[in-house]
Amino acid sequence: MKKPLILVTNDDGVAAPGIRALVEAAKAIGDVVVVAPDSPQSGQGHAITISDPLRLHQVDLFEGVDIAYECSGTPVDCVKLAKHVVLKGREVDLCVSGINHGSNASINIIYSGTMSAAMEASLEGIDSIGFSLLDYSWDADFQAAREYARQIMEYVLEHGLPQGCQLLNVNFPNLPLPEIRGIRLCRQADARWRENFVEATDPRGQKYYWLTGEFINEDQAEDTDIWALQNGYVSIVPSGHDLTHYAALPHLKALETSAITEKS
């Protein structure tokens, strides 16, 4: 049987440990192509580069992966270049993005370069999954995330995603594998950032502002991704061009059972 072609990207940059974990998971089930940013692109949202040229350089960072490039652009640029330049329109079976160092639950889907890369692929008609781990540190432990990522990719490759919902937002709690209670299909919590700006003066005497903020969730319902993560579950929010796609939730319900039982 022909192996599926899996495109891997991220927003933390091609050198991040998170993308290596995702490549490892993807290699177990398909042929892998990597096109990822040459520098960190967190918070880039769905930015594209229209007024500047883009660069691609081959990299030799992933064992057993012949086609791997770093790109000077945003995560969304990477997906476009992968499809139209690197793969010259060859059909991609699945696009996966991440594993992000840090949460993309709730409204972070809107700011996230990781999720925007996945959304771009879904706009191109490719089933896509963004993966994020609730640990911002560079030396985060991706072992449990990698296991779950593989299972979720296998499910999507086997069953496909419903029409109009070619995008999943997957977040992993920062727990070792035995402590993860399974997968929950969720809606995105109605949370938000309470922004703040640090105001300071630069060495030239000019005032500047630096964004900071605190994530606020007042949505206490038990069907949200935030609840699932706080309670030890992997959260999956089906999305699409209309972000949370409520109608698709029941169609994907089987994911919860399939992955929990296959885990041990």
Place this chain on the structure above:
Amino acid sequence: MKKPLILVTNDDGVAAPGIRALVEAAKAIGDVVVVAPDSPQSGQGHAITISDPLRLHQVDLFEGVDIAYECSGTPVDCVKLAKHVVLKGREVDLCVSGINHGSNASINIIYSGTMSAAMEASLEGIDSIGFSLLDYSWDADFQAAREYARQIMEYVLEHGLPQGCQLLNVNFPNLPLPEIRGIRLCRQADARWRENFVEATDPRGQKYYWLTGEFINEDQAEDTDIWALQNGYVSIVPSGHDLTHYAALPHLKALETSAITEKS
């Protein structure tokens, strides 16, 4: 009666003719505050600046507007800085973004800095409208757009937007006022970009790629924004964190009639 406070931003930069047209329309109905990028930011999507400091400089470009700043960041940064630094949390009644030089209909809402600025305001609980004119040229004629923008702002200030749908995507056909047939409430057309990359070599002998593309709409239904614009209507797509918010369409249906009858 206290005049409403209207925050105006855009993604073409503070010097663009489109934002001047929008400020003129807003001044007729409220107190106006402007915080807009100091350079063009098209295609920035929902990008935010997290790894660099941001700058704000007062500008004197808008007659009768006392509070106007240019900002070194993205459109989303502008909204955050406006709310938390310039206005120090003072309540904003309406945020408007644009008038963009060029269409943001259909899936362009996802790439658009204009729409992302409006979405950011809606995430902060502020009723928001993004306006775009189907003319990319710098010397576009904004007269008809300005008239319609004023009417739509007045409607939203009077009636508010439905819960969960604090964002409108408004596009104007490139027609003189007498030829515009009115307003249509729409869903976003299921269209997409067919990307292409121009490949070339720079003066240093290095290869580069430059994004280009063609907008493809195979969605022929008559309830889409693309259909409305092609048929001489102003299109309004109600949106939110879940982009097209179908349930809200009937609640806003009155906009069509109110604006058509008030126009002449």
